[in-house]
Amino acid sequence: MRAMTTSDGVQTEQDLQQSGVAMSAAETSRRNRRFNLHESPTWRQVIILIVLIVIWQLSRYVYDLQPLLPYPSGIADQAWLMITGPGREDFFAAVSATSTTILLGFLISVLIGTVLGFIVGYYRLSRMALYPYINALYATPRIALLPLVVVWFGIGQETALAIIVLASAFHVAIGTAEGVRNSKGALVPVGKSFGANWWQLITKIVVPASIPYLLSSWKLAAGRAVVAAITAELFVDLGAGLGRLLSTYSAELELDKSFVVVIVIAILGFAFMGVFDLITLLVRRAQGLGSAQR
Amino acid sequence: MDRRDGISAQARAQGIIPDLSGKRSSNVKVSVAGLSKSYMKGSRGERFEALRNVNLDVYSGEFLSIIGPSGSGKTTLLKCIDGIANYQAGTVTVTRDPSATSLRDRAFVFQDFGLLPWRTILANVALPLELLGMHRKEREERAMSYLRLVGLEKTAKDHPHELSGGMRQRVGLARALAVDPDVLLMDEPLGALDEQTREVMQAEILRICGTGRTVIFVTHSVDEAIFVSDRVVVMSNSPGHIKAIFTVDIPKPRTQLATRAHPRFSELREAIWAELGVTTTLNPHA
Numbered sequence: 001m002r003a004m005t006t007s008d009g010v011q012t013e014q015d016l017q018q019s020g021v022a023m024s025a026a027e028t029s030r031r032n033r034r035f036n037l038h039e040s041p042t043w044r045q046v047i048i049l050i051v052l053i054v055i056w057q058l059s060r061y062v063y064d065l066q067p068l069l070p071y072p073s074g075i076a077d078q079a080w081l082m083i084t085g086p087g088r089e090d091f092f093a094a095v096s097a098t099s100t101t102i103l104l105g106f107l108i109s110v111l112i113g114t115v116l117g118f119i120v121g122y123y124r125l126s127r128m129a130l131y132p133y134i135n136a137l138y139a140t141p142r143i144a145l146l147p148l149v150v151v152w153f154g155i156g157q158e159t160a161l162a163i164i165v166l167a168s169a170f171h172v173a174i175g176t177a178e179g180v181r182n183s184k185g186a187l188v189p190v191g192k193s194f195g196a197n198w199w200q201l202i203t204k205i206v207v208p209a210s211i212p213y214l215l216s217s218w219k220l221a222a223g224r225a226v227v228a229a230i231t232a233e234l235f236v237d238l239g240a241g242l243g244r245l246l247s248t249y250s251a252e253l254e255l256d257k258s259f260v261v262v263i264v265i266a267i268l269g270f271a272f273m274g275v276f277d278l279i280t281l282l283v284r285r286a287q288g289l290g291s292a293q294r
Numbered sequence: 295m296d297r298r299d300g301i302s303a304q305a306r307a308q309g310i311i312p313d314l315s316g317k318r319s320s321n322v323k324v325s326v327a328g329l330s331k332s333y334m335k336g337s338r339g340e341r342f343e344a345l346r347n348v349n350l351d352v353y354s355g356e357f358l359s360i361i362g363p364s365g366s367g368k369t370t371l372l373k374c375i376d377g378i379a380n381y382q383a384g385t386v387t388v389t390r391d392p393s394a395t396s397l398r399d400r401a402f403v404f405q406d407f408g409l410l411p412w413r414t415i416l417a418n419v420a421l422p423l424e425l426l427g428m429h430r431k432e433r434e435e436r437a438m439s440y441l442r443l444v445g446l447e448k449t450a451k452d453h454p455h456e457l458s459g460g461m462r463q464r465v466g467l468a469r470a471l472a473v474d475p476d477v478l479l480m481d482e483p484l485g486a487l488d489e490q491t492r493e494v495m496q497a498e499i500l501r502i503c504g505t506g507r508t509v510i511f512v513t514h515s516v517d518e519a520i521f522v523s524d525r526v527v528v529m530s531n532s533p534g535h536i537k538a539i540f541t542v543d544i545p546k547p548r549t550q551l552a553t554r555a556h557p558r559f560s561e562l563r564e565a566i567w568a569e570l571g572v573t574t575t576l577n578p579h580a
């Protein structure tokens with residue numbers, strides 16, 4: 001009996017230790033992941049990517065689909081040529097034109113969306129009046145509005161900006177409204193109870209409480225802005241731009257070059273959204289929230 | 295005579311004399327008269343009546359407990375007294391003593407703590423002082439002294455999520471005390487604690503709140519209410535109203551053991567449970 005009890009006790013202790021180890025291991029891996037930008041560009045995924053590229057390249061010797069399908073070697077050659085070759089000014093002009101459009105459109109979206117979201121989130125009356133429309137527009141495929149935008153704004157950068165704003169401002173508005181509403185429920189009464197005035201409520205409670213929501217809505221909006229900018233450039237000729245370059249190369253069946261442009265767009269979007277992951281991380285640290293889930 | 299206090303026939307029958315004389319102090323500190331409040335529910339403007347015709351006078355320096363089933367409007371009443379909830383009918387009057395040195399006349403200890411997660415514990419306690427425009431050094435020193443009072447000075451640099459529920463509640467208490475309020479409104483401040491810590495904290499609260507301060511204290515525990523209070527208000531449901539008021543005629547200062555051993559303790563306990571609609575199994579007359 002006694003021996004059994006003892007061994008039982010030992011086992012329990014071991015179990016406890018083991019679960020403790022398991023827990024701390026989970027904790028560690030969670031922490032590691034937290035310090036990575038984006039979900040997990042770990043070495044494993046890099047290897048998978050390399051393997052896929054190699055398979056893609058090798059498949060050419062089994063069944064060659066050129067010129068319908070470009071191959072990594074050709075894309076790499078073209079990329080090198082576009083970056084260093086004689087036409088490189090055009091390429092860089094396109095990159096900078098598109099980046100400028102995205103950035104500008106994004107900033108306008110954030111401005112409009114934040115103001116709108118704040119009003120809708122903070123004032124009950126405006127929420128009841130405006131939220132249904134915002135939600136309805138949010139659910140509408142806004143690409144359907146593109147022809148109208150062209151009619152209203154003509155053909156020029158304003159059109160691209162309008163399309164970006166349509167695509168991303170609502171995300172910002174809804175995210176902001178959520179954040180503000182969330183703070184209103186629990187923490188604004190605390191401020192009021194201790195005598196905060198309107199300005200103090202906004203600066204000391206509503207804004208800091210909404211920041212995580214703002215950042216995640218901005219990240220979402222950044223992604224949407226990239227998509228919208230390319231869509232706009234594909235639809236209407238705005239002169240220089242990656243979208244324009246893409247449609248030109250595709251029309252000329254220059255698929256290697258098209259692929260280079262697609263990759264550049266992907267990198268652009270990835271980097272743009274990555275900035276917000278980084279900012280989120282820094283803000284969370286500054287707010288002392290660490291890994292805690294809110 | 296305070297006829298507005300709804301005193302149930304049962305309380306009279308059991309010989310529990312409700313407080314009719316206001317013998318503690320003739321100064322009414324908080325006066326709630328004819329208070330009714332309903333909440334807007336849903337988008338169609340339906341109303342939910344949370345409080346109906348609540349009348350209550352709280353005397354200066356009194357420790358008053360409110361007890362009642364969940365949803366009986368205890369938090370709502372406290373919020374109306376604090377002035378952070380609006381109400382449809384009635385008045386709430388808080389009399390301010392012109393010689394008072396307090397920074398604010400009322401302060402609230404929230405049921406769900408209400409700490410700002412992005413602020414350190416010290417900055418949380420200093421929040422009311424910051425809102426009053428007190429300078430950094432001064433408010434941090436003052437906040438620190440109140441953290442020390444609740445025994446949490448070591449957590450000053452931590453953030454709320456790093457503290458246990460009971461510790462957070464003490465931070466909420468320190469924050470409210472930091473303005474040295476005339477009236478301290480506490481919404482289940484010991485709800486997050488285990489039984490042992492809770493009993494220690496009951497005595498601590500009596501010490502920390504000090505003498506001379508008016509305290510309105512919401513709790514779910516009958517024993518706790520009796521131990522800490524001068525009077526116990528029993529509230530009831532749908533819509534929330536005051537059902538009975540009991541005077542705890544056990545001399546202060548009290549200790550847990552002596553209070554529990556006091557003959558009035560079990561009598562009051564029985565009577566309050568009865569008002570709450572529960573007959574205890576210990577009731578010999580049952």
Ligand SMILES: Nc1ncnc2c1ncn2[C@@H]1O[C@H](COP(=O)(O)OP(=O)(O)OP(=O)(O)O)[C@@H](O)[C@H]1O
Nearest residue numbers: 333334335342344363364365366367368369370371
């Ligand atoms: N913001 C609100 N909106 C709508 N209804 C509310 C709101 N706050 C409280 N109520 C309702 O009012 C009633 C009283 O709520 P209150 O929080 O005052 O109860 P309580 O006595 O504090 O309960 P508990 O002991 O559970 O804390 C409840 O029925 C609740 O559903």
Ligand SMILES: [Mg+2]
Nearest residue numbers: 368369405481
């Ligand atoms: Mg409550």
